[in-house]
Amino acid sequence: MRLFGYARVSTSQQSLDAQVNTLRTHKVWKNRIFTDKASGSTVDRPGLDMLKVKVEEGDIILVTKLDRLGRDTADMINLIKEFDQMGVAIKFLDDGISTEGTMGKMVITILSAVAEAERARIMERTNEGRTQAKAKGVRFGRRRSLDRKAILELHQNGVGATEIGKRLKIARSSVYNALGESD
The missing domain is CATH 1.10.10 (Arc Repressor Mutant, subunit A)
Structure with a gap:
């Protein structure tokens, strides 16, 4: 059994340091920590792809939080199934849950749905804010060029x-x- 780690942030301006440090305190070697600076709404991420190539049956992947692996419920379920078929378990450190066992998979499926709903609420609130700002005369986008x-x-x-x-x-x-x- 080998330990691997996965860390993700949504934008290049965010830092992976806290997640990586947490993984290191759980004895994950530096060369076994895979990272991405990309949205969790897609599974097309280079770090995640490399992790899939490196893990083998019996390995365990540590992730600090459920939403760091992904935000889309269907994608999360497919990822969990894909790793499960490889014989690889995923443990979410902050949530204290694992894909090992039927109950773990059920809890993760429910929490994935919650994470996806939260992402939708964030987008909804952002759009509402933009609409309100536009109503107040705030203009978005690039400044128009001089005529x-x-x-x-x-x-x-x-x-x-x-x-x-x-x-x-x-x-x-x-x-x-x-x-x-x-x-």
């Missing part, structure tokens, strides 16, 4: 920089920059 042609046309018609800025909803300094670039 230099419109700035020059207004300026040639005698409109001042402050008024051009108000009409085009841009800063007066942007008007001056655009006029300076046209020389």
Whole structure:
């Protein structure tokens, strides 16, 4: 029996250190810890793929939390089945559960559904927040580029920089920059 570890965070800005340190305290060798910086909503992850190649019958995979392995219930069930068919068990350290035995698999299936529901709620709250922000006038996305042609046309018609800025909803300094670039 060999111990392997798996750690995942959703974005490249997040740190894997806490998860890796936890796995190390459970005697998982550094070269047997596989990591990903990717969403848990997909199973297409290089670290997870490499882990699947390395484990053999009788091995145990340690994961700090259930949602670190995945967020989609169907994917989680398939992953658990795939490892089970290989004779590999998965233990979730924070939850204190394992895929060993029928009850462990049932609990993990239920918790996977809960993790997926939580992900859906997070997305729902995010979308609600965006909708509310848009209603308050917050604009998302890249700033629109300056319409230099419109700035020059207004300026040639005698409109001042402050008024051009108000009409085009841009800063007066942007008007001056655009006029300076046209020389």
